[in-house]
Amino acid sequence: MITRRSRATWQGAVGLAAVALLVTACSNGSGGTAATGASAATSGVTINVALPADPPPQAALDQFTKDTGIKVTWSNSDWDSLQTKISAAATAKTYFADVTNVDWSRAGQLGKLGWFLPLETYLDANALKSDMPQLGSFTLDGHVIGVPYDSSYMVTTVNTDLFAKAGITTMPTTMDDYTNDLKQIKDKGVVQYPLNIPFAAAEGLSTYWYETTQAFGGTILDAKGKPQFTDPGSAGYKAAQWMVDAVKNGLVPPGNINVNDSQ
Missing domain, CATH: 3.40.190.10 (Periplasmic binding protein-like II)
Structure with a gap:
C-alpha cells in the first residue's frame, strides 16, 4: 500500500491498493450517535480499519459518523506486518478487521484463497468502472476482491x-x-x-x-x-x-x- 510504504525507486510507476471487507460482518459497537444519513443497519455500528496509512483528519471521520452512524476505529501498521496479520487471522479463521488492505501485488492470491467477502454483492461494481478503471486489477473470476483507494507514484527522492x-x-x-x-x-x-x-x-x-x-x-x-x-x-x-x-x-x-x- 503503497501509500503502502515509502519506497525509493528510480522511475515512476503506478501502484494500486484497495480496501476490502474481511470475512466478518461489521462489529457491533456501543456509543454510536444519531446520524443524519444513518439507517437502522448502520447507526451505532463500529468498524475496525487496519491500513498501512495514517487515518484521515478527525473531522472527516466525524463527518462520516454523522452521515452514516458508523464509528471508525483506525489502526496503522506497516505493510509487511499487516500482510502477516491478515494471513494469520484468515488461516486461523478468526476476526481481524472489517476493512483492510488488498495490495495490487496480492489481489490474485487473496482472491484465490477466498479470504475476502466478494464486494460486488455490496456495491454496484459496474457503476464504479468509469471512475475506477483499475477495478479490473482487483477482480478475479468475476468477484471484486478490493476497491482501489490509492494511486501511488513511485519516484526517486534525493537530498x-x-x-x-x-x-x-x-x-x-x-x-x-x-x-x-x-x-x-x-x-x-x-x-x-x-x-x-x-x-x-x-x-x-x-x-x-x-x-x-x-x-x-x-x-x-x-x-x-x-x-x-x-x-x-x-x-x-x-x-x-x-x-x-x-x-x-x-x-x-x-x-x-x-x-x-x-x-
Missing part, C-alpha cells in the same frame, strides 16, 4: 544539498549518471553510504527490483507471465546485479541486508 556538496548540479537522467553521482558523493566524503535499498526478504526489496528493472528498460515478466530476468543481458538481471554491486561497493549500508522498507 539535493548532499548532491551540491559533492559538486553535482544536474540531476541524473540515466542509470550510469545515477551510479556515478552516488560514487562521487561517497568518494568526496559527503556521505559514507549514499544509497538506501531495503534488502530484507520482503515486499520493499521486490518493488525496488521491479522499478530498477524498469529503469534499465525492461520488465520482470512478459505479457504471458514468462520470466524476463534470467539472461545476463536482460534488464531484470542487470537490475539485480546493480543492486548487489551497490552493497559490495559500499554505496548501501551493509546493515541494510536485514532492513525492510518501513524501517
